[in-house]
Amino acid sequence: MLNLFFPKKTTVIVGLEIGTAKVAAVVGEVTDGGGVNVIGIGQCPSRGVRKGEVVNAEHAAEDVRNAIVEAEKSADVEIASVYLGVTGGHLxxxxxxxxxxxxxxxxxxxxxxxxxxxxxxxxxxxxxxxxxxxxxxxxxxxxxxxxxxxxxxxxxxxxxxxxxxIHGVTTRLQNHMRVVAGLNLEVEQTVFSGLCSALALLDNEQKHIGALVVDIGAGTTEYVIYAEGVIKHTGVIAVGGDHVTNDLSYGLRMAPARAALLMREHGAATLDGVADQTLTLTSENGFPDRRVDLHDLRRIMVARLEETFQLIDSEIGELGFHDQLRAGVCLCGGGARIRGIEKLAGNVFGLPATLGRANAVGGLRSASDDPELATAVGLVKYGAMRQKGNQSTGLVGKIKGFAGSLGLF
Ligand SMILES: Nc1ncnc2c1ncn2[C@@H]1O[C@H](COP(=O)(O)OP(=O)(O)OP(=O)(O)O)[C@@H](O)[C@H]1O
Ligand SMILES: [Mg+2]
CATH class of the missing domain: 3.30.1490.110 (Dna Ligase; domain 1)
Structure with missing residues (x-):
């Protein structure tokens, strides 16, 4: 896009997620054996997105530009087009x-x-x-x-x-695409973010024996059920880590930024071993000294996370999918970094729950290790499969193109 450092032109596949907390661009190339190698990653804190949807196009465009430029530098390539993840409560x-x-x-x-x-x-x-x-x-x-x-x-x-x-409000989907198009980047295809995360994490066996993927982001939680090798169910709840932070901010009466920090450093999705423990938060970054009951902190977190999982659980229960999930639950998104989250998920869903890692992805380690990159990595895998014309995901080649059909380009 920007020709920084005269990057070389190669055929690469780029996955772009314009998330609520961060914009992530993952650059991959298809290996001779048909696998995906991640050769570059660009990330930027996101300021123009709420609950997974663009609310400030100018900020979003700046953040996307920064993430793309970083990805270009990291991969030493020029990015001309992206596969774009989309989400939102309107889907x-x-x-x-x-x-x-x-x-x-x-x-x-x-x-x-x-x-x-x-x-x-x-x-x-x-x-x-x-x-x-x-x-x-x-x-x-x-x-x-x-x-x-x-x-x-x-x-x-x-x-x-x-x-x-899967359908959603056209104009709300267009907002994402307009941000990208405004940067002279072509959108190869728009793909539901949750599907991408599932594609990143699940291997063929899991897709066949049945698995639930839950991507806990900052403003949304997406979930996807694969069974018998095909997509059985998908959904989005416009609730994510930001809501946990907000609950902490109200419940413990502190600024959201401090609550977010507290959640990262001392948070967990369990009440195990926290009785009568108090944290002393020293004054830093302009925040005054504070004492916080660890039990209160964890109780607030557990309540919100449990409620979110329960909403998904009751939906899949009503649809009768519980018995089809023999591979259990795979968690990703930044929320999967919350300590003890897999145990809480296991308890609510009554299924084995694990932290998902990107499957069959080589190259930069953080592409498979970082849970918040699952959507962008899955977009690259999606692009690679589309290039190969591979139908085995039950997804690629069977999705109607979106880019171009809305008269944007
Ligand atoms: N170490 C950590 N401990 C606790 N929570 C964390 C940690 N790291 C990230 N999070 C949570 O993960 C969230 C960010 O996740 P992620 O990057 O997947 O969101 P996003 O993709 O930008 O958002 P969305 O998909 O909802 O639009 C943060 O808001 C925070 O709540
Ligand atoms: Mg996300």
Whole structure:
């Protein structure tokens, strides 16, 4: 983008998350074996985003520029285009069903039939101001035989398909894209951030035996369920680490900045071993001396985090997904750094919970180690799979493009 230090031009894939706490740009290249190597990372504190959505385009643009420039320097490449993560409480997901019936009993299913059944599954009620961000096919059913991945060439008069659809308010999605377009960067595709995080963390086995990925960010918490190799369910709650900080700020009567610091240094998602412990916060950075009861601090944190997990848990319980999650829960996002968070998640979901690491990603270590980079790393993986035309994620190649179709470019 900026031609700093005459960077060399190479074919790279860039994942960009314009998050509530930070903007992250991850630069990857596809290895000969088809894997992803992360060769550069750029990050910048984010000032123009609330609850995952752009609220100050000018600040957001500056922060994106800084992250991109740092990523360019770090990878020694010139960045011209990005895969862009999007999220927000306005996103809605649902599973739809499409049906196609042929007149002949021994009909051989063709590509055209598949196109028709997919088109049929895409007909559903949604607000007119909403845009369909993703329509990801799950499985086909041919004459009652379910779980079919590719029905072309099979015989059958009844072809059905199940599809996972994510849609959101067009203008709110456009805000993200306009920030990027304003910097003369092309948006290759917009992808729901939660899907990217799941793509970063889960291996094929986990996707098949069933896993829940929860990305706890600063302003949003995204969750994605994979099972039987396909995306079963997705969602967003507009609550994240910022809300924990806010609760601490009110509950302990201190400035949010101090509460955030306190959470990082002494916070945990457990009440184990904190009875009667008091912290003495010395006056620094303009904050006066303070004594804080550690039990109060942790109790406030646990309450908010537990409530957030419970909201997700009751939704997946209602949808009947609990029994399908044999690989348990994988946590990521900056919130996964909270001590004891996996134990709390394990208790609420009644499933084994672990801190997720990016799977099958080489190169810079922090790309696989840093939980807050999961979305941007997943965007790179998504781009790499799209380049290869790989359909195995149940995601790539089946998502409708967004960039360009809104008349932005
Ligand atoms: N060491 C830590 N201890 C406790 N919490 C932490 C720590 N590091 C980060 N966090 C939490 O993680 C949050 C940032 O996470 P992340 O970088 O994933 O957010 P984001 O992607 O910018 O936001 P969003 O996805 O919601 O738009 C912070 O707001 C903070 O609450
Ligand atoms: Mg995030």
């Amino acid at each position: 809605t997901s649902l599973n739809t069903h499409g049906v196609f019936t042929s007149v002949s009993l021994d009909h051989e299913i063709s590509q055209q039939d598949v196109n028709e059944v997919l088109a049929n599954a895409k007909v559903f009620n949604r607000p007119s101001e909403n845009y369909v961000l993703h329509s990801v096919r799950q499985h086909f059913t041919v004459n009652g035989q379910a779980g079919i991945v590719d029905p072309i060439g099979m015989l059958g008069e009844n072809l059905e398909v199940d599809m996972h659809v």
